[in-house]
Structures are given as structure tokens and as C-alpha cells.
Amino acid sequence: MRLLVTGGAGYVGSVVAAQLVEAGHEVTVLDDLSTGHQDAVPEGARFVQKSITEAHSVLDGMDAVLHFAAKSLVGESVAKPGLYWSNNLGGTLALLDAMRDKGVGRIVFSSTAATYGEPERSPIEEGDPTRPTNPYGASKLAVDTALTAFARVRGLGAVSLRYFNVAGAHGRYRERHAVETHLIPNVLKVATGERESVSVFGTDYPTPDGTCVRDYIHVSDLARAHLLALEAIVQGEHRIYNLGSGTGFSVQEVISVCREVTGHEIPAVVGDRRPGDPAVLVASSAKIQSELGWKAERAALREIVSDAWAALSANA
Numbered sequence: 001m002r003l004l005v006t007g008g009a010g011y012v013g014s015v016v017a018a019q020l021v022e023a024g025h026e027v028t029v030l031d032d033l034s035t036g037h038q039d040a041v042p043e044g045a046r047f048v049q050k051s052i053t054e055a056h057s058v059l060d061g062m063d064a065v066l067h068f069a070a071k072s073l074v075g076e077s078v079a080k081p082g083l084y085w086s087n088n089l090g091g092t093l094a095l096l097d098a099m100r101d102k103g104v105g106r107i108v109f110s111s112t113a114a115t116y117g118e119p120e121r122s123p124i125e126e127g128d129p130t131r132p133t134n135p136y137g138a139s140k141l142a143v144d145t146a147l148t149a150f151a152r153v154r155g156l157g158a159v160s161l162r163y164f165n166v167a168g169a170h171g172r173y174r175e176r177h178a179v180e181t182h183l184i185p186n187v188l189k190v191a192t193g194e195r196e197s198v199s200v201f202g203t204d205y206p207t208p209d210g211t212c213v214r215d216y217i218h219v220s221d222l223a224r225a226h227l228l229a230l231e232a233i234v235q236g237e238h239r240i241y242n243l244g245s246g247t248g249f250s251v252q253e254v255i256s257v258c259r260e261v262t263g264h265e266i267p268a269v270v271g272d273r274r275p276g277d278p279a280v281l282v283a284s285s286a287k288i289q290s291e292l293g294w295k296a297e298r299a300a301l302r303e304i305v306s307d308a309w310a311a312l313s314a315n316a
Helices: 011-022 052-058 074-079 081-102 135-154 183-192 219-232 251-262 286-292 301-314
Strands: 002-006 026-030 046-048 064-067 106-112 157-163 165-167 198-201 213-218 238-243 248-250 268-271
Touching: 002 011, 002 052, 011 026, 011 064, 011 219, 026 052, 052 081, 064 081, 064 219, 074 081, 074 135, 081 106, 081 135, 106 135, 106 219, 135 157, 135 238, 157 219, 165 183, 165 219, 165 301, 183 198, 183 251, 183 301, 198 251, 213 219, 213 301, 219 238, 219 286, 238 286, 248 251, 251 301
Parallel strands: 002 026, 002 064, 026 046, 064 106, 106 157, 157 238, 165 213, 198 268
Antiparallel strands: 213 248
8 A cells, every 4th residue: 555654753653654664565754853763764665854734745646644743742732732732633634634635535543542631440441531631632632533523524534543651662663752751761761871860750659569550562562553453444434442551560660670671770769749640551452452353462561671772772
């Protein structure tokens, strides 16, 4: 298929683009490089440096779109909500209008577990209430709502994938954000000497060791789900799937495994809880397992950390 990958120079987008190329698809990556990296675009893919609002210029002849282009920092979204609404929702609506004009009727959307906000239960299922607590999650939920409407009114075929904590690396493709908010890369940066210590926010949660528990999914598993979703699109339907390993690991467990993998002591500084941090966030991926046959094959925390460390070390 001829496929457009928006945001394909970013972390998840580049891994998906690489897997699509490996699968024999003709891939065009559209990215404005505001947060992505041109050298993350896989060999064999065409690269176009443009904004998502200019997608109409590259949609001719495309069979489908895989949409990753978005702002994704929770703190920034609180400080600059207009940026997130205009980019994440406004940019996506412009993309959907361009797809309609060019006759492209299929899309896989990179959504997020942030659409659920603070959940009432764990593991979280797709039918659970969506109450985002920040503009980032709200803007992504708004796109999901728009996709449902466009599927009903325009016959669009869409799949939204709601990720939990993505980590690890796929060969040379790794996390490298200008502002890093994710736990595993920040812990590993202590081992490389880029940081002096890692912060632990709260040790009095109702969890086995008192630190928050999160669901980590290997980026290669995550990317593979996009390829399955692409094949499963049905015109006139919008499907939503959670993506996670179904297993939770605490902050302390992550730090301990990083110490084992790197051989570094990795000092940890304990601080107060952060407002709004739920004790446990774990996904139920039963729906995508049942309907698309996907499951997390690289769910071991040590494998996730080892792959991230190998990629980071190779590019140090």
C-alpha cells in the first residue's frame, strides 16, 4: 500500500514507518521536525518536511494515513492549551478534510491513555469513562470523538490506538526528546552521566513498594499493532483499542532493573507526590487481542530496558 505517516520522524512514528517499510509498503513520512529528527526517518521512506496542515500536498494516491503528528507534553499543554487544541485537534481536522478531498478513506490514529484521566479501576477497558485531566488528553479525546462522527457521516474507516507507557527501542530507533518526561530514559540518563539522579515522586501509595505502578509496552510491540490495525480498518467504522502489556511495574522496580542492566548505582531522590498521579495505571488489551490477535510479545521489563540501553549506548 501507499501510506502517509504523519509525525514519522518522532519516536513511535519512526518505528512504525520502519516496520511498514520492512513489510514492503511504500511509505511517505510527513514531519515538520519541530520535535522529530530527520535521521530517524527510515531508509526506503520518502521524507517531506511540512506541517500537518499541508498534508493535502502529499495525499494524492495514498491508500491510508497513520497519524502521529501531535504535541504530547502534559505540562506544556496546561501552560499552553491553545497550542494543543490548535495543533492536535485543529491539525487533525485539517488532515481529515484533506483526506476527504483526495479520496483517502482510512486512518490509524495515535491516541493515548490520557483520555481516561484518573481511572476508577484497573486494568482500564475501552468502555471506561473518559475524563482527561489536561488539555493534551482532552485534545486527543476530541480527535477520537471527531473520528467517530466522520466515520458515521463520511464513511471514514478509522482505528484509534490508546497507548499507555511506551518504552524500549527498535534497532537504532529510540526515544530522544528535547524535554524528556518518561521514566525509563530519564533513569538511563543517570547511568550515562547526563543526570545526577532520578526523582521518585511519592513512596506512600497503596502499592507493594509504595511507588506508582505503570503499564510499559515495548515500542516494537506497539508498532506491530499499527500494522494489524491498518489491515483491520472497515469503512464507516471507528474502532478504539487500548495498548499495554497488561502488567504493571512500579517506579522502584524500573529503577532496580535499570541498575541491573546498566551496572550503575543510579541514585534516587525521593520527593512528595505529584498532584493527580494515580497509584496504578494498567491497560486491559483483551479487546485487541480478541479482535486483531495482537498481544505484547516483549513485555518483560528487563528486555524493554535492555533494548533502550543498547540503543542509547550505541548513540552516546
